[in-house]
Amino acid sequence: MEAFAIKVSDRFHNTIWLGHADGPAKTIAKDDFNLTRGKRFQFGQGIYTAPDINVAEKYARQFSYQNERYLVVSQNRVNPATLIKISADQTGVMEYWINPSDQDVRPYGVCIRKI
DSSP states (O other): OEEEEETTEEEEEEEETTTTTTOOOOHHHHHHOOGGGGGGGTTTSSEEESSHHHHHHHTTTEEEEETTEEEEEEEEEOTTTTOOEEEEHHHHHEEEEEEGGGEEEEEEEEEEOOO
């Protein structure tokens, strides 16, 4: 998968747990991290992310460009102070991370793979 950085350093009120990444993926952050859209949350309400790109790919958006199909996922920083880890033993499949608020997940990269 190919990754592209996006500028986020001036997007949030602080960068304490953001690290040295830069820029917002506005549509992904605005649409995918919107808690009001969720109807069911299997392991509790929050923003679900995964520490493994192979897990994230299972939920990736697909798009077409010049007759080719691609997957796209956002690369995020998560607030470790509010992070809840749901183990593969609990899910029966893979590890998930949950943060209770959209303010606790900050996109800083976009990963794209041709399928």
